Amino acid sequence: MINSSTESSLRKVLGSFRREEYVTLLKQWGSFPADRLSDVEKATSMKRTAKKALVQHVIQLCSVKNLSKHAVGELELIYQQNHPNSRKWSVFQLTEQAETKEKHHVTTMEEFKERLNKQLSLYFRNDLCIRRHRDAWWIRLGIQEGTQFHRQTASNVVYMVHPPQSQFIILSTIKVSHKDCVMQALLNSLRCSEIREIQLTGRNLDSLASLALNSNSQGWFSQFRLNQVDTNPLAKRPSRKRKAPSSEILDSDIVFENEKEKELRDKQVLHSFGSNEQPKLQKIEYKLETKFRGCEFAPAMSLNKEPFRCRVKFEGTNVLEGIRQLAKTGLVSLPLPHHLGNVHSLAKNHFVLADKKRTRPPEQN
Structure with a gap:
């Protein structure tokens, strides 16, 4: 039979499933009896079956095995x-050890799990699961706090995603009290000299990975990464007629009186963002520490020599796509400043904007 604490954890996980994905996820699991999957499929097809009853039915079928935590x-x-x-995910960058010139990605997934488990055991008892999914290593770290192992709350569970041929690792939210220990364990396991957060956060994991791994092939260059161009861009070739840009108006209330200006704007937007869908960032934040530039409207501010500090935040389901649409409709001035038009290539969505410090030339005697 299943242990009571294990049953409670299993009930919580199963309660998160959608009705139509029970069979698929239990099949991927491998710890559920294959001959009982048909019973689960039959139960999920009965729309009148309550979710609570469905979960209880699956737990009873699991009881034929002695499931572990x-x-x-x-x-x-x-x-x-x-x-x-x-x-919510945060991206971290790994720096290899220069003195040994040892590549951290040469290790296998099994070796990595063994190393990481050994390192983490120096700090706390834990339950470590690792699986390969879509060419990346997915790690679930459950940290024990207290005297009993079943005391493993949601805040003590950390997820990590590491493409093994890259210098990036993506982590879910982690407790401050656990962070230093986990980072040190990762450094020793991956044989790196440094791991640092690159100020790239969000909820869309695929977009975060794309922004980190393909920072040099975003915007207009994304067509080459996605194999949408069948010729060498540097090779000479006869010019051919291009299709006229679409004249579709996103907002029916907007009327374009100057078509030439619109064509120029579309060209500038295409050059900055390309024609592909933008990576999904839910937030872009800027901290300004610059000289106040609105003195003609607020003359008293000219007397203040301290930097003008404020915070500007863009939020939405896809902020980069929103900025592109604002530029297309002419609601922002073009060309966009570098910190807006090149966000997709900077692999960051948290910025500090400050005035450049001018250095004086050395005095000549």
Whole structure:
């Protein structure tokens, strides 16, 4: 039979499933009896069956196996792999050890798990699950606090995603009290000299990974990364007629009186953002520490020599796409400043804007 604490954890995980994904996720799990999947499929097809009753039915079918806490953790990891956007993620960059010139990505997933488990055990008891999913290593770290192992709250669970051939690792929210220990364990396991947060956060994991891994091929250059161009851009070729840009108006209340100006604007937007869908960032934040430039409207501010500090925040389901649409409709001035028009290539969405410090030339005697 299933342990009571394990059953409670399993019930919580199963309660997160959508009705139509029970069979698929349980099949990926591998710890559920294959001959009972048909019973689950039949139960999920009965629309009148309450979610609570469905979960209880699956738990009863699981009782034929002595499930461990680790097995439930693996099921939770599988659920997270299928719902990556349910959490907030932060991107960290790894720096290799220069003195040994040892590449951290040469290790296998099994070796990495063994190293990481050994390092984490120096700080706290833990339950470590790791699976490969879409060419990346997915790690679920459950940290024990207290005297009993079943005391593993949601805040003590950390998810990590590491493409093994890259210098980036993406982490879910982690407790401040655990952060230093986990970072040191990752450094020793991946044999790196430094791990630092690159101020790139959000909920869309695929977009964050794309912004970090492909920072040099965003915007207009994304067409080459996505193999949408079948010729060498540097090779000489005869010019051919281009299709006229679409004259579709996104807002029916907007009337374009100057078509030439609109064509120029469309060209500038295409050059900055390209024609592909933009990576999804839910927030872009700027902290300004610059000289106040509105003295003609507020003359008294000219007497203040201290930097003018304020915070500007853009929020939405897809901020980069929103900025592009504002530029297309002429609601912002073009060309966009560098910190707005090149966000997709900076691999950051938190910025500090400050005035450049001018250095005086050395005095000649």
